[in-house]
Every structure is written in C-alpha cells, then in structure tokens.
Amino acid sequence: MDRRESGKTPRQLVPVVLTGAMGKYGGELWDAAERDGRIKPGRGPNFTKRVLPDLAPLLRKDALDQGIPRSAVDRSDRPTRGVLIPPEEGGPFPERLGPCGWSSEDPGEFQWDIVTRGRAHWLLARDAVATGWLAAAMHGLPHWADSEPVVFFSTHTRRSARSRFGAKFRTPPADLVTVRPDPLFPELRSVDAATAAVQCLSSVMRGKKTW
Incomplete structure (x- = not known):
C-alpha cells in the first residue's frame, strides 16, 4: 500500500488502496x-522489489x-531523539513510489x-550493524518488515530501548x-542477505513474527 499524509501533526500515515494495472509501477x-x-x-x-527511500534522516545539529x-527543523518529524526527517521538496509523486521510496506495507504505529x-x-x-527484518529490507524485501522494530548488532555496550519504537x-x-x-548511507553495515533471511525465518518459526 502507498501512504499519504493525513495533515495531522505529528505525521500520521494512512493507507491508500492501489488501483489500476502495472502502469502504477515503473517510469522515470x-x-x-x-x-x-x-x-x-x-x-x-x-512490485516484488523495495525502493529504498531517498529522503535521508539528519542529526538535528547537522540540519x-x-x-x-x-522553524523548519522544529516542525520536522523526529523518528528518534536528536534526529529529524528534513522537509520534503517538490512533488507530487507517482503513487507507488510514494514521496521517496516504496514498500508494500504500511508501517502503522511506527509511522516510518x-x-x-x-x-x-x-x-x-554508527558502529551498529543492521540485522533481521531491517537488514532484509535493506537488501530489497518489500514485505513484512515495516511493522517490525529496528534491531542491530553492536560490539559496544548499549541499552536497548524498552519501547518498540526504539532500537x-x-x-x-x-x-x-x-x-x-x-x-545513501554507505557506512551503514548490514548482515548479508542470506543471514538476514535465516534470522527472519527464525523469528517466524519461533512465533515472534506473524501476519
């Protein structure tokens, strides 16, 4: 499903039902x-391929x-503390590409x-390594991942967020x-696609991922 802004603040994303044929996909x-x-x-x-978004998060200080x-920084969405999504420029955009990328799933409560x-x-x-559903999405999986929390491997001692919305x-x-x-983030490391697939399948087999 594609997503559109509802006009509420903070941003709430609502699903838009796809209509039409394959003409919705492809193009310039x-x-x-x-x-x-x-x-x-x-x-x-x-429709079997994820389009990685081209709108990159920024540290608030860097912005x-x-x-x-x-004023624009203060109005921007903040997926986590100290990081913002810069204001979008241009548009409108083709339905299936969305504003900056495409996947088949609405992220629901995660918003992004x-x-x-x-x-x-x-x-x-920045030492962290993407794993599981995040890694699978980075390798192009368009399904099932966007309703999952972010999980990393890290050699540094870090406290995991208690909330599902944190890393x-x-x-x-x-x-x-x-x-x-x-x-867009060439320094961001991930497990390879085969490892990500095994991790995702394991979460399904253990009942931690359902749909």
Whole structure:
C-alpha cells in the first residue's frame, strides 16, 4: 500500500488502496532509483522489489549547520531523539513510489518505513550493524518488515530501548560477515542477505513474527 499524509501533526500515515494495472509501477522515477542503487538487482516485477527511500534522516545539529531554518527543523518529524526527517521538496509523486521510496506495507504505529527508522537510529550508533527484518529490507524485501522494530548488532555496550519504537541492540557473533547495501548511507553495515533471511525465518518459526 502507498501512504499519504493525513495533515495531522505529528505525521500520521494512512493507507491508500492501489488501483489500476502495472502502469502504477515503473517510469522515470523507478528508473532513476534503479540507477542510484535504491532498487536491488534481481528478477521479478517491480512490485516484488523495495525502493529504498531517498529522503535521508539528519542529526538535528547537522540540519541547523546546513542552513535549514530553525522553524523548519522544529516542525520536522523526529523518528528518534536528536534526529529529524528534513522537509520534503517538490512533488507530487507517482503513487507507488510514494514521496521517496516504496514498500508494500504500511508501517502503522511506527509511522516510518523500517529503512528510514534504521538510518535514523544508526546516526546515533554508527558502529551498529543492521540485522533481521531491517537488514532484509535493506537488501530489497518489500514485505513484512515495516511493522517490525529496528534491531542491530553492536560490539559496544548499549541499552536497548524498552519501547518498540526504539532500537534494540544484540551482541554479534564472532564470525559476523557484513556488507554495505545502502547507497545513501554507505557506512551503514548490514548482515548479508542470506543471514538476514535465516534470522527472519527464525523469528517466524519461533512465533515472534506473524501476519
């Protein structure tokens, strides 16, 4: 499902039912996203592929240093403390691309897709490695991930958030292999796609993920 703003503050995202045929997918913006590396290569039609968002979270301090007006900073959505989503420019955008990316699931109570949330939390913990559903989404999975919390591996001692909306931190295995699948955040490491798939399947088998 695509998402539209309801006009309320803070932003509340509501689902929009897709109508029409495959013409909703593809086109100039999809081609540009593929060239940018925000659509991972692979077989299958576009609705089987996630488009990584091109709207990048910023530290509040960095936003002010870049000259974004304080009034705009104060109005911006904040997926986590000290990090904001900068105001959008331009539009309107094709339905299935959304304002900056596409996935098949409305994030519901989380408000933002899991990749955007993962990027935001990583800005405050840059040694962290994306794992589980976050990693799967970064590798292009468009389904099931956006209603999940952000989970990282980290070698630093960090307290996991008590709330579902905060990041969770786990101790990494000794043989951890990482990759860098996010072209907008090339320093953000993730487990490889095979490891992410095993982690996600394990959460389903243990009953921690249902739909």
